[in-house]
Amino acid sequence: MAKIGFIGLGNMGEPMAANLVKAGHEVKAFDLAPAATAKAKDAGASIVVSAGEAASGVEVVITMLPAGAHVRGVYLEGDKILDTADAGTLFIDSSTIDVETARAMGEAADGKGLAMVDAPVSGGVMAAEAATLTFMVGGSDAGFERAKPILENMGKNVFHAGGPGNGQAAKICNNMLLAISMIGTCEAFVLAEKLGLDHQKLFEISSTASGQCWSLTSYCPVPGPVPAAPSNRDYQPGFTAAMMLKDLRLSQEAAQAVCAATPLGAEAAQLYNLMESAGKEGLDFSGIIKLIRGEL
Numbered sequence: 001m002a003k004i005g006f007i008g009l010g011n012m013g014e015p016m017a018a019n020l021v022k023a024g025h026e027v028k029a030f031d032l033a034p035a036a037t038a039k040a041k042d043a044g045a046s047i048v049v050s051a052g053e054a055a056s057g058v059e060v061v062i063t064m065l066p067a068g069a070h071v072r073g074v075y076l077e078g079d080k081i082l083d084t085a086d087a088g089t090l091f092i093d094s095s096t097i098d099v100e101t102a103r104a105m106g107e108a109a110d111g112k113g114l115a116m117v118d119a120p121v122s123g124g125v126m127a128a129e130a131a132t133l134t135f136m137v138g139g140s141d142a143g144f145e146r147a148k149p150i151l152e153n154m155g156k157n158v159f160h161a162g163g164p165g166n167g168q169a170a171k172i173c174n175n176m177l178l179a180i181s182m183i184g185t186c187e188a189f190v191l192a193e194k195l196g197l198d199h200q201k202l203f204e205i206s207s208t209a210s211g212q213c214w215s216l217t218s219y220c221p222v223p224g225p226v227p228a229a230p231s232n233r234d235y236q237p238g239f240t241a242a243m244m245l246k247d248l249r250l251s252q253e254a255a256q257a258v259c260a261a262t263p264l265g266a267e268a269a270q271l272y273n274l275m276e277s278a279g280k281e282g283l284d285f286s287g288i289i290k291l292i293r294g295e296l
Contacts, residue, residue, distance in 0.1 A: 001025050002150065005054035005061040006045065007074060007081070008095070009036035012121065013064035015128040016094070016154045018043035020062075022131075023153035030054040044097045052079035053135060060150055061085060062092045067246075068101035075105050082112050090146050091116040094135070098250055099165040099172075100257075106139065106164030118164065119151060120171035124239040126228075136174070138167035142275045175247040178215065179285070181270040185215040186289035189222050193293075199224055221286040235287035242281035245272040 001024040009031035020027050021044040029045040030053065031037050037047045044103040048054050051074050055061045065071050071093060075082050085091070091109055093102065093116070103120040104164060109116035117139030127133045132276035133155035137144050144160045150156045161170040188211065192202045207217050220226040230238040237243075248269035255262045275281060277289060278296040290296050 002060050003058040004028070004150070005056075005058040006030070006040075006064070007061065008064035008066075009033070009040050010064065010066075010095035012094075012124050012128045014039050014043070015044055015125070016062070016133075019128075019131045019135050019154050020150075021045055025150075025153070028054045028058060039064065048081055051081055052084040053098065055079070055081035055085045055089070057086065058089065060090045060092065060147075062150075063095060065093075065095040065097075067095070068097035071095050071097055071105060076108060082114060082267045084111055085114065087113065088111060089114055090143065090150075092119050092147050092150065093117070094119050094121055096120045096171055096247060096250070097168060099168045099254055102138065103166045115140070115143045115145045115146060115163075118167040119147060120167055121155065122171065122174060123155070125237070128154070135159065135166040136161050136170035138162060138165050138169070140164075168250075169254070172247055172251040175244065176251040176262065176265040176268065179244055179248055179272065180264045181213045182215040182219070182286055183268055183271060183288060183292070185213065186221050186286070186292045190287065190292050204282065215286070221288055221289045230284035230286055231289075235283040235290070237282070238284035238286070241272055241275045241280060241283055241285045241287060244285040245276055245281065248272055 003026045004020055006027055006029045009017060009029055014036055017027055017029050017040050028048050029040045030048050030051050041047050106116050117137050119135045119137045121135055123133040131154050134157040135151045135155050137160050148158050161167050176235045199222045203220040218228050221231050224233045230236055251265050252269055275291050280296055
C-alpha cells in the first residue's frame with residue numbers, strides 16, 4: 001500500500017480520498033474548508049495544515065482542484081508542492097483544467113525529475129462515492145503504469161489517452177459531446193410533450209432505436225424512465241450545470257486555440273450560460289430541460 005497526499009476535498013475529492021483509505025492506503029489530506037477536512041478525517045484520512053505538508057513524505061500526490069489557476073498556484077506558487085515533494089514522487093492531477101496548464105505542469109514536473117500525469121474524471125459524485133469513475137490519463141507510458149493501480153482504487157475504467165495534456169483533451173471533448181446529446185435528448189422530450197406522446201413511450205422506443213444515447217438511457221432528463229437519474233429528485237446534482245458550463249468553456253477555448261469548428265459545442269455553451277444567468281447553475285446539467293421548456 002502507498003503513502004498518498006490528497007489536496008482538494010470537494011464534492012469529488014473527498015469520496016475519492018475516502019476510497020483510497022478503504023483500499024488500505026495511508027492518506028494525508030488537505031483542504032481549505034474545515035467541513036471538507038472533517039469528512040475526510042471521519043473517513044480515516046490524516047489531516048494536515050498545508051498543501052506542502054500533504055505533498056511531503058509520500059509516494060503519490062493527488063490534486064483535485066477547481067481550475068487551472070488553482071493548480072498552478074499549488075504546484076508552482078505558494079506551497080510549491082513540486083519543491084516540497086520527495087524525489088521519485090508521482091503527481092496525479094485529477095482536476096478538470098485547460099490543456100495548456102496541464103502540459104505546463106507536466107513540463108515543470110519533468111524539469112525537476114518528477115513524474116506527473118493529468119487524470120481528469122467522468123462520472124460525477126455518485127461514481128466518486130461508488131469508486132466507479134472513469135479516468136482519462138495523459139502522460140508518459142511509465143507515468144501511466146505507476147498511476148493506474150492507484151486510480152483503479154477510485155474508478156472502474158482507466159484509459160491512457162496519450163501524452164501530457166491528452167487526459168484533459170479527452171475530458172473536454174467527451175463533455176462537449178455529453179452536453180450536446182443531453183440538449184438534443186431534452187428537445188426530443190419537450191417536442192414529444194407538445195405532440196401528446198408519453199415520456200415512457202418515447203423512452204421505450206428511442207432507447208431501442210437509432211436515438212439511443214447515454215443521456216437517454218442512463219440519465220434521462222424526465223422523471224420516471226430511469227429511477228436513479230437526477231430528474232427524479234428535482235434535478236439535484238449529479239453533475240451541476242455550472243460544472244458542465246466550465247467544461248464547455250474549456251472546450252471552446254481549446255477549439256479557438258487550434259482553429260477547430262465546434263458550432264454545436266458553442267451553442268451548448270450559450271444555453272448553459274443562459275441557465276447560469278437564470279441562477280439555476282446549481283441544478284443538475286440535465287435540468288437544462290427546464291430552460292428548453294421555457295420554465296427558467
